[in-house]
Amino acid sequence: MDWDQVELNPKVVHAVKRANVKTFREVLSLSGPDLQRLTKLSHADVHHLQKTVAAAVQTDPAVTALQLYRGECPFLEQHQKLSLGCPVLDSLLRGGIPLLGIVEIAGESSAGKTQICMQLCLSVQYPRKYGGLEAGAVYICTEDTFPTKRLQQLSGLQHKLRPEVPADVVKSITFCDNIYIEHAGDVDSLNSCISKRVPILLSRGLVRLVVVDSIAALFRCEFEAKDALLRAKHLLAFGATLHSLSHRFKTPIVCVNQVADAVGDSDLVQSNFGLLDKKVLPTLGITWSNQLLIRLMVSRTRFSLQEWLPGLAAQPWHLGSVLRTMEVVFAPHLPQSFCYYTVSIDGVRGVKEEPAS
């Protein structure tokens, strides 16, 4: 730690160095009397030392909520959100995905999680006034190989999905070039990916979105039931790394999670999230849930769009689509709510009207 950046009496600095207290962290972690004993300084000196070191660690000034609301706070950007590429889905989330924090998308297989993630990877590349962040995305695959053909299909049809964006803007973005795909087969390679390779991409400004698809796959198979504590430790460390990445680079992190059947006798588990009527619950337990800012659950319904809204199906992009639901399970600024959506050839679109029946 750099003792030159704090204004301290040289006598104090000398005493601290002699006591082998090297970092700011140690200064703050030791109690006042302990520091007095180690450095043989007086009570007042130690008090002043701790306050000076604290001021050097916490450099951001106090901010009022009004300044935050008015966007006058560069280190706590809350106005800008990442759009999902569809106005209906964006309004479910009150604008889109916040820039700071981890968003989870949980659901059974073929509910549409990967489709939503791919759409996010495309929408992040748009200019800010169209809800993007003007940078690419890094997509970490842990299960199947990345569906490159589908990505190419989606990027070719972006002008159809986003008619509000001028055609020349859409044409000018080379979508596929800005999406970096990583593969991680086990927990160690996933950790090395997010602690070494992803920060490089983020620090160069090449990407402003990190997608992990999925986290459940690795953590569920590498840890058996009896290793619950070890798994919890790894999950906590993993979550902490993601959080620090998100805050250092003001980048949203989207994690895909699987779901498992809710076992009948564990009303305890069900009642944890108020999801009483659900037959499936997100995996990885409460340890992972504690790290999330927003949890979304997606699922397929048994119905197709024509059955519910015959009038709407006349539009070409909804033809033959299975109706799916996206539900907000918890979020600090959203009520528990849901909306319907479909996956069509050009991407994911929300359905606005409520079904009649």
Next chain:
Amino acid sequence: MQRDVASFAFAPAVKVRLISAGFLTAKDIRDLRPTELSKEAGISQQEALEVLQEVRRGPAEQGAAESRLTALELLEREQALGTVITFCSALDQALGGGVPVGKTTEICGAPGVGKTQLCIQLAVDAQIPGCFGGLGGQAVYIDTEGSFLVERAVDMATAAVQHCTLITKDTEQREALQSFTVETVLSQLFLFRCHDYVELLAQTHLLPDFLSQHPKVRLVVIDSIAFPFRHSFEDLSLRTRLLNGLAQQLIQIASQHSVAVVLTNQMTTRIGQNQSMLVPALGESWGHAATQRLILHWEGKHRFASLYKSPSQREATVSYQITPHGFRDVQLPDPSVIPADPSLTPGLNSRKRPRVEEGDPSDV
């Protein structure tokens, strides 16, 4: 003044030397010179000087905590401090008026149950003017998780201002309402962001000075205290020591600056013999840290708040809900809808509880 040397705030080593040299009360020390004291007690000149300065200060200059108080004075002081209401009247009643100023309260709960909602609600409610039953103070919000989203604070502030506007009766309240708007509420909510436990420790060291510069602050929220302490601790005893130190500092801040300190904690699973339970995180010893403990939980689709530990209130469980306006009571069915006139059918009075209930504790 016959005050014991041991009761002064000196370093332990200095105290031991003074007492073993025979100085037992303040009177013994007061009239000495620094050089005499340092030679007699075997302490350094500087230490002797500090000791004499402390001893010679009159009782009026020493901290209020060190002067003598009767229990009645203490009770009056506590009642004068007030509480921060939660806008859920059932919970306020269970807490004895609201979250008490001058004490630390811990709120535990699973993700999504409403801890952050309650914290933001309290940060808005602390600012309600005195003539509406609030404290008219400012609020400090220390966010360690990044879950403070300002649009939610705007929602809650708007609802609180609207509520006060609707119940305004006299001119005093109307005047107070001039300075109670959404903008002023947001401008009096101070936000700090801590990304790890070192920053949180640093912030706690800087908090007393901030509170001295902003004497109108009546609420300090730390949301959450669990998050930065649950990872990167190989040595759990270090974590326990840091948490204990933090708790002590917060209790001191709460009483010295007359603020209500609210801490949020997460839940973790504890595997029992044949079932697993959710318990508050951060270990058993953390359970002793806060004065009051509130646990928020789901039962089916409903949310409940249980007062688990309190020195002055009974254990109670109340139900609450989160609306777009914030943290509120659950709406009970409207009693005016019940049609029968109770005086005409004395035997069939459906509004009265039957006199003997199953499992009535008074029968036991």
